[in-house]
Amino acid sequence: MSIIYSTFTSITNKINDEFHKSFLFTVVFSILEFVENQWVNSYFKKLYPNEDFLNFLNKNRILKYHIFNPLIVLFLFALFLLLSINSPSASLTITLIIGFLSFFIGSAILPRYILNNNVENVIKFDKNDIYSIGFCIVLISIAFFFVSVATVGGIPLLKPSIRYLLKPMFTMPVFLIIPGTCLIASAYLKDYQNKTITRSQVRFRFLFLLAMNCTFLLLLGYRTPLLAAFLVLIIIGFYGNIISLWEVVVGAILGVGAIIGIGYYRSLGELTITSSTSPIYTLQSRADFTLHVLNLLDFIGGNFGVTHGKLLAGAIPGSDLGPRMMVGKLIAWRTEVTVTPTLIGQMVADFGKVGVAIGMCFLGFILGVGFKVMRITQNYFYIGIYSLILTYTILGIETGILDIQVLLYFAIAIFIYLISIVKSKN
Incomplete structure (x- = not known):
């Protein structure tokens, strides 16, 4: 199994290196680095509430330590x-x-x-390998996005009727952007833990990953995968001390509000409900x-x-x-x-x-x-x-x-x- 993993990661690392050396990606990452620096040093960023905002939430132990405990499923x-x-x-x-x-x-x-002794013996993964795997998965998903759009002759968000013409064999690989994003975000978290990048930098990179997911998934007209991208980044950010508890709570409230609002106005447009119906x-x-x-x-x-x-x-x-x-x-x-x-x-x-x-x-x-x-x-x-x-x-x-x-x-x-x-x- 280790031979398979070594071979796989050596391939993904090589692909990652080649793409990062290419002219297109050099330009893209240079632009992102410039925007990131502007973000980190922005005056307006100082106006954003700090970690102590709504500090009373941190006094609740369930919210502070167990908000994403498995029991949240129940x-x-x-x-x-x-x-x-x-x-x-x-x-x-x-x-x-x-x-x-x-x-x-x-x-x-x-x-x-289980796992009460020798927890330090759990498998450790190299951060560069994880990033390379995530990067390659995202590349595959983006490639299939363009294939999906080409096969239906348009963008489903702009032409809702063609959404039903999308073929699962082409759209399913697009959803790989979510685990790919998860792996890349985890690698950025490792950089933050190692103090290679600052909290502001890692927060910007998480926002960029979210924006990338929003772009491709929304253009295809899918909402559930987009919600998955939100949740993955929020949970990683929360347990990685990248985002605060109040941001999770406020984000959840806004998310529920958005789901209700989008569903309500979509139903009004489809004439399945009237304006007198409860949102x-x-x-x-x-x-x-x-x-x-x-x-x-x-x-x-x-x-x-x-x-x-x-x-x-x-x-x-x-x-x-x-x-x-x-x-x-x-x-x-x-x-x-x-x-x-x-x-x-x-x-x-x-x-x-x-x-x-x-x-x-x-x-x-x-x-x-x-x-x-x-x-x-x-x-x-x-x-x-x-x-x-x-x-x-x-x-x-x-x-x-x-x-x-x-x-x-x-x-x-x-x-x-x-x-x-x-x-x-x-």
Whole structure:
């Protein structure tokens, strides 16, 4: 395995070096360096509130130390369910209780019994390797962005009708910009930890990475991947002491407000609601529909499931139907639509209540181990990888964890954590 890693990183390092030596990238980075220096020395930057702004938030230990604890998944899942206009069925209520308890055991209890000794033996990664890998992944995603735009003959943001012509085989690689950004941001965090760059410099670079994500993802007309980019950078920044707690809280409030506002005005434009409708109705109706889907999947799945792994296997490229299309077929016999099944929808459809118990416990355990390793080591890479899998778990509350690239992120994280657990015992 070390030979494969060495070969892979030597290739990515060479590609990274060649691109950075090219005329185009020399010009681009020179411009960015100039803008960064102007930012760092800007008078207007001094007008921005400092870390002590809204200092009363820091007195809350839960917010200060555990705002991105794995248990935030349960809190947000419960909040999402409460948004629904209707209530879950009695059977689904039991399933949810099983899922919540299993996740709590996996994330808060089981990790206490591992990695208590020799944590310094966890795998260490070279910062240059991580940056090079992230840089190459971002290059691939940008290349596929232009391929996607070329295949539909326009920019989906400017021509919304052509968004439905985008082909998943071209758009899925574009979403690699998120893990690529995560790795690059982690490398910048390492530079900040080593005091190679200042806090102002690393904050500017995080803003640039966010702006880059906004540019490419918004032009394609996608909102969920953009939210993923926001969350990844916020979590890395928070645990890397790059952004303050008040910025996280204010950012969350503004983010929720933006989601409500965009959904409301988009619905007004599509004539699906009237101006007299509550602005949060769009969120309520979306949560209500997803809960209705989950009620149906729970009824179909029962105690032991009905599809027995076929739903999860549908994420594999080349499958006749994707997992969300299979959900549409299960509940309505419509294969031309994609339906979001929530975090536990696939588990209950594939393996029933038993599957929810095992799946949520396992998912909680992965996040619990990641959180523990990150908190103990404060290692830049483990902050990044935890941020990535927590982000997609939070987004999966509605959409489910069913995309092949997201499953790959979790597989890599599991592999790294397992090796670290084994090494810690030596």
